[in-house]
Amino acid sequence: MAVQDVPKGAKFTDKLGLVYGVYTIGFLVFFALMAYLETIGFEAKTIGILFLCFTIAIYAIIGYLSRTMQAEAYYVAGREVPALYNGMATAADWMSGASFVALAGGIYFGGYPYLGFVIGWTGGYVLVNSLMAPYLRKFGCYTVPDFIGTRYGGNIARLCAVIILVVASFTYVTAQINATGTIASRALGIPFEAGVWFGLLGILLCSMLGGMRGVTWTQVAQYIVLIIAYLVPVIWMSNKQNFGYIPHFNYGEAALRIQELEAQYGLTAAAEKIAGLSVLTTPHFDPQGGLDSWKFATLALCMMAGTASLPHILMRYFTTPTVTAARRSVGWSLFFIFLLYFTAPALATLTKLQLIDPNLATSIIGKSIADVQAIEWVKNWSAVGYLAVQDQNGDGILQLNEFFMRPDIVVLATPEIAGLPYVISGLVAAGGMAAAMSTADGLLLAIANALSHDLYYKIIDPKAETSKRLIVARVLLVVIGVAAALVASLKLTGILGAVAWAFCFACSGLFFPLVLGVWWKRANTAGAIAGMVFGFGAGTWYLYMIYNGLMEPVWAIDHLRFGIIGMPVSLVAMVVVSLLTPAPSAEVQDMVDRTRIPSGDTILAASH
Amino acid sequence: MSNDVAERNTQHWAKTRSLTIFILTLWFFFGMVLPWFARELDEIVIFGWKLGYYFVVQGSLIAFVVMIWYQNWRQDQIDREFGVSDE
Numbered sequence: 001m002a003v004q005d006v007p008k009g010a011k012f013t014d015k016l017g018l019v020y021g022v023y024t025i026g027f028l029v030f031f032a033l034m035a036y037l038e039t040i041g042f043e044a045k046t047i048g049i050l051f052l053c054f055t056i057a058i059y060a061i062i063g064y065l066s067r068t069m070q071a072e073a074y075y076v077a078g079r080e081v082p083a084l085y086n087g088m089a090t091a092a093d094w095m096s097g098a099s100f101v102a103l104a105g106g107i108y109f110g111g112y113p114y115l116g117f118v119i120g121w122t123g124g125y126v127l128v129n130s131l132m133a134p135y136l137r138k139f140g141c142y143t144v145p146d147f148i149g150t151r152y153g154g155n156i157a158r159l160c161a162v163i164i165l166v167v168a169s170f171t172y173v174t175a176q177i178n179a180t181g182t183i184a185s186r187a188l189g190i191p192f193e194a195g196v197w198f199g200l201l202g203i204l205l206c207s208m209l210g211g212m213r214g215v216t217w218t219q220v221a222q223y224i225v226l227i228i229a230y231l232v233p234v235i236w237m238s239n240k241q242n243f244g245y246i247p248h249f250n251y252g253e254a255a256l257r258i259q260e261l262e263a264q265y266g267l268t269a270a271a272e273k274i275a276g277l278s279v280l281t282t283p284h285f286d287p288q289g290g291l292d293s294w295k296f297a298t299l300a301l302c303m304m305a306g307t308a309s310l311p312h313i314l315m316r317y318f319t320t321p322t323v324t325a326a327r328r329s330v331g332w333s334l335f336f337i338f339l340l341y342f343t344a345p346a347l348a349t350l351t352k353l354q355l356i357d358p359n360l361a362t363s364i365i366g367k368s369i370a371d372v373q374a375i376e377w378v379k380n381w382s383a384v385g386y387l388a389v390q391d392q393n394g395d396g397i398l399q400l401n402e403f404f405m406r407p408d409i410v411v412l413a414t415p416e417i418a419g420l421p422y423v424i425s426g427l428v429a430a431g432g433m434a435a436a437m438s439t440a441d442g443l444l445l446a447i448a449n450a451l452s453h454d455l456y457y458k459i460i461d462p463k464a465e466t467s468k469r470l471i472v473a474r475v476l477l478v479v480i481g482v483a484a485a486l487v488a489s490l491k492l493t494g495i496l497g498a499v500a501w502a503f504c505f506a507c508s509g510l511f512f513p514l515v516l517g518v519w520w521k522r523a524n525t526a527g528a529i530a531g532m533v534f535g536f537g538a539g540t541w542y543l544y545m546i547y548n549g550l551m552e553p554v555w556a557i558d559h560l561r562f563g564i565i566g567m568p569v570s571l572v573a574m575v576v577v578s579l580l581t582p583a584p585s586a587e588v589q590d591m592v593d594r595t596r597i598p599s600g601d602t603i604l605a606a607s608h
Numbered sequence: 609m610s611n612d613v614a615e616r617n618t619q620h621w622a623k624t625r626s627l628t629i630f631i632l633t634l635w636f637f638f639g640m641v642l643p644w645f646a647r648e649l650d651e652i653v654i655f656g657w658k659l660g661y662y663f664v665v666q667g668s669l670i671a672f673v674v675m676i677w678y679q680n681w682r683q684d685q686i687d688r689e690f691g692v693s694d695e
Contacts, residue, residue: 122668126675253656255657256656289645293645325695597690599687
């Protein structure tokens with residue numbers, strides 16, 4: 001197998017195209033083999049298990065071959081990841097189980113307000129590119145707190161950054177491990193708690209031996225699986241239902257048709273609610289202006305600023321060979337992310353139309369309840385409690401508000417609704433697993449690296465040898481992974497809530513200290529500490545008050561967008577305190593000047 | 609740093625900053641202004657798309673991708689102009 005060259009570094013990066021080309025073809029051959037097994041009568045469950053085990057085994061092999069005992073390789077993949085591949089790895093790092101599994105379902109049920117996530121999670125990359133990535137790469141840091149600690153100096157600033165990073169990333173990673181548990185338990189037929197531990201095992205196999213290097217090359221492999229798994233069903237379904245080969249550019253009319261049908265049926269709440277399941281009550285797209293616009297903009301802004309402050313994303317740009325390549329790889333990242341994000345609304349629209357348009361063969365609304373309950377996919381999903389069809393008005397006909405569905409099964413159920421073979425469902429499960437694993441990997445590594453590099457090495461024991469540092473890093477990785485799995489198995493919050501919180505924590509505390517560190521020379525240590533403490537503190541306090549009902553939300557700023565409170569507090573505190581205290585030394589100002597130009601040595605020495 | 613180098617860095621940064629401000633203005637337009645007026649834009653239908661809907665599900669996303677690639681292309685030019693490119 002060609003990936004044997006991974007540990008040799010330079011040699012391996014010369015033939016990445018070949019390695020991943022062979023890998024992609026191999027995956028497609030495997031897919032064809034599974035499709036063949038299905039036609040000769042293999043059980044659906046066997047195919048699901050094979051899909052999951054085959055892909056995870058490949059990731060584990062890549063993780064093993066990328067093992068290393070060098071700090072530079074462990075923390076920043078030896079800074080030799082070409083822009084294109086770093087773009088793919090970032091896209092996998094970025095697109096979580098939530099994006100893959102829940103995004104289309106969210107759009108299906110959430111309409112205009114929910115689309116704030118789509119704009120926020122793509123537009124954020126403009127901020128990453130303009131304000132952050134090239135400058136942090138020029139700095140030559142290993143972690144995000146490393147930048148804060150060096151630019152502002154002193155252990156207090158570094159420690160504040162570490163704390164915010166850990167809180168934001170840990171909130172996020174529990175949601176990801178939760179998602180791996182859900183997918184693994186369904187595909188393998190094991191209990192959720194066992195699924196969580198199975199997922200964690202896969203995640204650690206990718207990251208423990210090779211650190212950032214292992215995670216980088218597995219994330220590229222995971223991106224390839226997840227994007228194939230997302231696009232194939234949509235294109236296949238679209239063809240089968242006569243929406244065209246590539247439905248993305250002409251589903252505007254489908255959306256118009258949905259609005260017509262909504263007016264015809266009326267969107268009313270269910271007569272009797274079912275816990276955990278939803279009926280369609282939000283219009284497909286019906287912005288009201290005013291408060292509606294405000295809610296959209298505040299959500300999008302929190303997600304954008306959060307994107308530009310989340311350490312597991314920023315640290316991906318530390319791995320490119322040059323500053324120019326770091327910028328270019330942001331361009332690739334957004335392109336690869338865009339492929340999924342502009343597909344999700346198409347998927348949501350076409351799936352909805354298939355269910356509610358009486359002119360289509362797949363529609364169920366307006367049919368007799370008995371007929372609908374006899375449909376294979378309705379039976380399957382009802383059996384596990386993710387879907388329900390109840391004749392609540394007793395007329396024997398299925399109304400729009402009598403069809404209940406769990407929002408996050410839209411992606412998983414679409415292949416069956418459209419009548420595609422089971423092998424597609426197996427593919428989708430593998431894609432969802434790849435998405436959740438790759439994000440969990442990046443997050444766990446961000447936390448463990450910050451604790452081992454910034455807390456242990458820079459603050460507690462600056463004389464520690466490299467080998468000892470890397471052992472500490474790995475022990476922390478396992479400990480944090482286990483802690484996250486324990487929290488995940490408690491199922492405390494919904495996946496989406498936890499994800500939005502992570503973004504708000506990150507942008508409340510880190511956005512302005514990072515941006516102003518490059519863009520405002522006058523920013524000093526005291527200012528940065530004030531910005532982090534007050535911004536993060538205000539955001540967290542507001543979340544606590546709102547979430548526990550101790551206070552009414554101000555201007556409709558709810559728990560999903562508390563960054564709107566944290567960020568301005570952070571900015572004001574940072575500017576005011578900076579101006580009240582002496583300007584940074586000439587040395588620091590000179591360092592900022594050097595950060596702003598791409599050429600020349602990095603600010604921090606190569607191995608620090 | 610000698611004066612020449614300092615002067616060069618100042619000019620390089622001035623151009624970089626202008627480019628960044630320009631890109632962030634576009635970002636604000638596509639990311640905030642257009643979605644804000646989705647209701648009004650929905651009155652217009654082009655090629656079967658309501659315009660407000662189009663920008664939120666696709667148009668702004670395409671604009672973001674193009675923006676980043678344009679910015680990097682321009683930034684490369686600026687870096688080379690001042691001889692500070694690292695590639």
